Amino acid sequence: MLKKVFSFLSIIAVAAVAPVFSATRVAPYYSLSFYEGVAIPSKGEWMMSTTLTADIGGIFQFDQRHSAVGFYEIKYAGPGFKRQEGEKFTDRLMDHIIIGRHHYKIDEKHTFKTQLDYMKEYKRTGSNEVWGTGLYDLDRYGIALYLDRKMSPDLTLSFAQQYHFLKFPNYTDLLAEFQAGGEAVESSTGKQNQTSWQTQAMAWWKSYKFLFDLNVMSYEKQKVISGTVQSDGTFYTGDLQKDILISLNAQQYLKLLGRIEFTPSVTVKFKDSNQNYQHFTVANSTVPVAYFSDYYDYRQIMISMPAVTKLTEKWDLYFNPEFDYKIYTSRPPRSGGNEFMDGKQTNFLTIFNFGFTFKPNDITKTTLFYVFQNQASNMEFEKYLPYNYTGHYMGINFNYSF
16 A cells, blocks of 8 residues: 555656656756966975866756756865965865755846755875874855845845854864863864854945855854863863954956956955963973963955956966955964064965966866965964965966866
């Protein structure tokens, strides 16, 4: 009887969706981007740098109102210069990303989108580290909702709300394990696990684009550090860590002299965290020698001015200068001997990206590039991470997409 009922329901389901799928139009999508070059830092050894990104997916048009986008992406980034502070030149990462998004066109002015996504990231911070055992490997699960509204022919608004849960399966707090004497190892794991609530508002007006982004990251187990010993004998309070990151961006598209495409942009970031910092001079010590509140708060401004000049029908010349200035509101810099100095830590990153792009057809392009990167900081302690360096990166990029 159950088999008959199941068969009957299956026939009804297939009959119901058959007209939809028979009318569905599918556009497959594939993209491959490959960077290969040599990075020459002023500190350290030369490195062969490889970045590979591949996307495969499709666009599904069910009817005039409903459509969907789904794709899988794999990305590998090998040794090379990093823009994010706190990363070594030798770090490697590999990402697996799956995204599915549904588009519902409510009317001529409104479009509503829902998205589910998953990312698995593997990170290697040492040459002898095995993939899958990295301290900062993570799993990220999320959902996103978007609403687009066309206000006029020149103005479009978009609003987005995203929720993600980030899990670090291999992360452990070594100091907490040491303080607990190995008796409460479980309590020291999962301290990087967090939820992320992200709110975005975007506006496109003529040749301008504006973005407001608010991201609130709440940690599940990571407690806030205090400058005094608590009742349980540790320096951890009962409050959980919470970080707030606000980003503002404005950019404009310009076409100059009929052949130069210029897209200047400015981004301002504000980070506020309730987490504090204890400084130890001995690795196995449980007594800090210094304490700083609001240690992770900073202000940052980034300026980018990419320009592309069409030389011929198949050749383009591009040049992109970038400037990134970050100042910490409470963190003092350190001397080469790991002693704190007066003032606030500042980092200034300058990047000049220059190259020629050859486009023989609409789906492939090859770029010969050269990148000059320089970072200057009043942070002089560089035993583990580079803060003051100059680097040259040159190579070839191949991109194929359809």
